Amino acid sequence: MFALGFVLGTVTGIPLSFQFGTNFAAFSTFAGEVIGGPLAFETFMAFFLEAVFLGILLFGRDRVSDRLYVGSSVLVMAGAWASAFWILVVNAWMQTPRGYELVERGGETLVRLTDPVAAFTTPRLPWLYVHMTNAAVVSVSLLIAGVAAYFVWANEESEPWAHALRVSVAVLAVAGVFQVIHGDAYTRHVVQTQPMKFAAMEAAYQTKQGAPLHLIAFPRNLGDILDPRAENLVSVSIPYMASMLASMGDPNAVVYGLEEFDVESPPVAVVFWSFRTMVTLGFWFILLGVWGVYRLRKGRLATRSRHLQLLWLSTPLGFVAIVVGWYVTEVGRQPWTIQDLLKTDAAVSPSVTGIEAALSLGGFITLYLLLLAGFLAGCKWLVDEELERIDEATAGAVAEPDVTPDPTEPVPDSGGDGP
Amino acid sequence: MIPVDGYLAPALPEVWFGTLLFAFAMYVFLDGFDFGLGMVYATRDDEAEREQLLAAFGPVWDANEVWLVAFGTLLVAAFPAVYAALLSGHYLAVFGLLFALLARGVAGEFRELNDDPEWRRICDRLFVVGSVAAPFCLGLIAGGWVFGSGIVGLPSLVTGLALVGLSFVAGTAYAALKTRGDLRADALALGRPATAAYLGTLLALVATLVALDPLGAGGRLFDPAPLAAAAATVALPVVGLALAARNRVRAWLWSVGLGAGSLVLLVGTLLYPHAYPATGLTVRDAVAAPVTLNLLTLVAGPFLFVVLGYFVVLYTVFSGPVEESETGYGG
Known part of the structure; x- marks a missing residue:
């Protein structure tokens, strides 16, 4: 379930990096010099970390040492929390902006960073x-x-x-x-x-x-x-x-x-x-x-x-x-x-037509509903499988009472590991 | 702490423009072989072979895909006006790319959740369609960026086909590296027609540029720098085939990668000094103010090297062919 959720989180998170440009072009031009930095920091400090070590976490059990395996799970977590930090830096700035000035450039008014520390810690x-x-x-x-x-x-x-x-x-x-x-x-x-x-x-x-x-x-x-x-x-x-x-x-x-x-x-x-x-x-x-x-x-x-x-x-x-x-x-x-x-209404892309916006929105609604259905179905299959497994495991334990502490039963480590 | 009055180095805008193209090249090559793997996948119907291909794809696709995010976020950070105009100007192609990536990404994961044949057929179809549509849409955007030909202009369409071709070549090389047995032999053999098809699309691209001369790109193609990049773009996959014939599969993949880098270098030489020719914006017009670019250099710059280190770890861990025990996704 963790792997399934993570993959869905990845594929639905990637569009965000582009939707600022596709749908909010005026906003991106206006505020890009302030919000672009944290978005890039998120990619380089967090997103890569998560994605690379998730690969090792989900697929590398037999290829890496225990130490690198545990380290990968910690790095995936660190990446996720760092990712939340930088994306919320952007959102927090949009709620309570500071550390900027308004300047004219090429006939347009835009935001220029004056104090990065103030802007990134609003x-x-x-x-x-x-x-x-x-x-x-x-x-x-x-x-x-x-x-x-x-x-x-x-x-x-x-x-x-x-x-x-x-x-x-x-x-x-x-x-x-x-x-x-x-x-x-x-x-x-x-x-x-x-x-x-x-x-x-x-x-x-x-x-x-x-x-x-x-x-x-x-x-x-x-x-x-x-x-x-x-x-x-x-x-x-x-x-x-x-x-x-x-x-x-x-x-x-x-x-x-x-x-x-x-x-x-x-x-x-x-x-x-x-x-x-x-x-x-x-x-x-x-x-x-x-x-x-x-x-x-x-x-x-x-x-x-x-x-x-x-x-x-x-x-x-x-x-x-x-x-x-x-x-x-x-x-x-x-x-x-x-x-x-x-x-x-001043932040949206001036060149995007209503039809284009409707098409993409319709696409998103359809696809995300399908993803949700797939996710729920996937969870159900995983749950059914587990149900069979524990029934077998406990049935075995009842049949042979002297092996009750089943050594094959892993102790859950409260973090999600792969399927 | 962060200098605000001038760039840390006079050429910093050009350095970041180059870094941006580097991220793009990394994406075109690394996710390219993922896409190509999806195309090779379409040619196999043996379940065990498909599992091998998915096991080669599983650990790396997510990390590879982040280079696209790196390209997007570096673009908004360093050249916000280009980011805004490029993405909103190629709206449907961008969403085509995003939807294709989405389908491709979840298909492999969803497939393994249920062994119902009908379910697997649907997931397989999504996987293959996404793997072809994504590089094509990316090419439409790249063509529009360099040649100003929009989403449906001929230069954009041909660029789209070229990226599909490049991905196919990279995918056959990666499949040959990661698999065994018949699958490996067939992937090696598939390299030849794939390379021929790719070279055909490059030829079509050159012909289109010479005939239509979009934004003067056809004329500039014969300046020394673009010409050298174009020559390398064509030569490296051919060199790769020679290496493949000698069974040097890793070297083949590297030379396809360098060929992809040359193609992006060609894009860069055709663009510069513009950052987005169709809007008339030059690198110097569009670049962010010194404070933003200096900050990007000091904070994100070192992490660029750290990230390259992650990839060394990732591809070292998952080097060599897929093991028997690894067939399947999430195994």
């Missing part, structure tokens, strides 16, 4: 990096826990999967709690640096003291679905809560509404619901994790239970949370591609 970077990498830990611990729960449900005798379940549930509990606490603080950073994004996250149209937190909200008028007016909102709300969250406790703090900003609003419904989905899932992961740790302490984690059932049903939800989280970040920043510097 205020957003630590928030984004910690939130994203921890989200990856949460998602993958849930993935492992979900798959392990499925196998344990199917066969309670499978000790390697019970072990995987124990480790992943403990990681899920810790990382899940941290994610929500960190996310709360991160949101206050957004309040300060991108108040309009926060207004969209909370569907706040009017600036208010003591603003309520809407648990759910709908505009009365369907036409306002993407740009609601506060006076037309049907909502279930907690009074003063948005103000308290935004200010760390002051119920009368001012929350700025969308009316304050003289640019068009982002599509509020997308941002509002994405944010709620992400936060709800965040609390759900804590519940699964903490409940799991409780059952672990009681010694009942690896037995058939409602908890195991919910865990394996939740297997893919970590990835859903990551995707909707990015919707909040990216859609919430609209109409800007670079905050307060370049609007999205």
Whole structure:
């Protein structure tokens, strides 16, 4: 599954290096001198490292020493985390740009780097990096826990999967709690640096003291679905809560509404619901994790239970949370591609026609759906195979009780190794 | 810390233009033999032989493909205006390339997940189609870049065919190096018609340039530097065939690689001093400001050599023919 996921990650990641140019040519010309460096650093420090040593990790077991094999797995991990760093350097700069000046060149205005250190360590970077990498830990611990729960449900005798379940549930509990606490603080950073994004996250149209937190909200008028007016909102709300969250406790703090900003609003419904989905899932992961740790302490984690059932049903939800989280970040920043510097309608490629854009988008949607279907089918086949294997393994152990500690059973090392 | 008023060296823009072409050459050759392996694959229907070819392909294709990303990201870092104009100007060809790479990349992985013959047939078809379409689309983009002939212009189409031909030659050499038995003998034999086809596309390219003279490229072809590069482009694969006839397969692959390098050198000599002739942008017009280029030199420059070291490790680990135990993907 790791290999399959990695290959899909590679082939879907490569287009990104080119889409800045194909679809956002004006953005690339405008900001290339700032964002190009980190993108190239990502390639040379991270992408090559991952790709080369992944080859050794997946195919080289019989060709290399144990030391180089273990080293390769560490290097693949280092490459992945370095890759996340440099790509988030670019994204963080687009959220909170600094370290640049605007210059004229060949009749065009563009961004020139003045202070690389400031530009590559913008205020957003630590928030984004910690939130994203921890989200990856949460998602993958849930993935492992979900798959392990499925196998344990199917066969309670499978000790390697019970072990995987124990480790992943403990990681899920810790990382899940941290994610929500960190996310709360991160949101206050957004309040300060991108108040309009926060207004969209909370569907706040009017600036208010003591603003309520809407648990759910709908505009009365369907036409306002993407740009609601506060006076037309049907909502279930907690009074003063948005103000308290935004200010760390002051119920009368001012929350700025969308009316304050003289640019068009982002599509509020997308941002509002994405944010709620992400936060709800965040609390759900804590519940699964903490409940799991409780059952672990009681010694009942690896037995058939409602908890195991919910865990394996939740297997893919970590990835859903990551995707909707990015919707909040990216859609919430609209109409800007670079905050307060370049609007999205000025960032797109002027020469690309609507037909071309539609063709490529249609191609992407079709191909990515096929990839998703292939990935899910592949996972199912891998799971079925493993199910047969552990049934045979445990059946053998029952038949010959004196060989119960099966030496052929590898101890899972909590990292993903190849198939 | 980073000088902002001038380039670290006066010729730094040219150095980075050369580095960019180097990344392109690495890609054309290294992923070229992956593509070619996909074409050789199409000629075999024995399951064990196909597994051998996939086992030769598996460990290296991902790393090879990163040279394309290196080309793209160095282009946006050092020549942002060229990056923007080239990619948005060849929109459909770029997506053709990306989709072909995507299909080619997942097909080998997906194939091994299920041994249902129908499933494998679909995956095999994706693998082969992707392996042919990718170099063709890359050639369309390269042709548009050098000759300004767009996606459907004759020079672009012929360049596309030339890259398919080059990949086929490289693929036969790589297959001969990595396999045993009948497969190896047939790959060696296939080298001759493949090289003939490749030389045919090069001849067609020269004829097209002389007849149409796109952006004056036909005229400049006979300047000393392009002429030398063109001669090497044609001569090296022929030398390679002679080496193959003496069973020196590794030397054959090297000479095909140097031939690919010569082809990219030819591209460079036809382009320079322009970075993108169709837009009139020269290397000096399009290059990023000193601070960006100096930073790129100091930070990414050393890593270029580190990366070459990774490739030495990779190809040392996976040197020699595929072992019996390695048949299959992810084995």
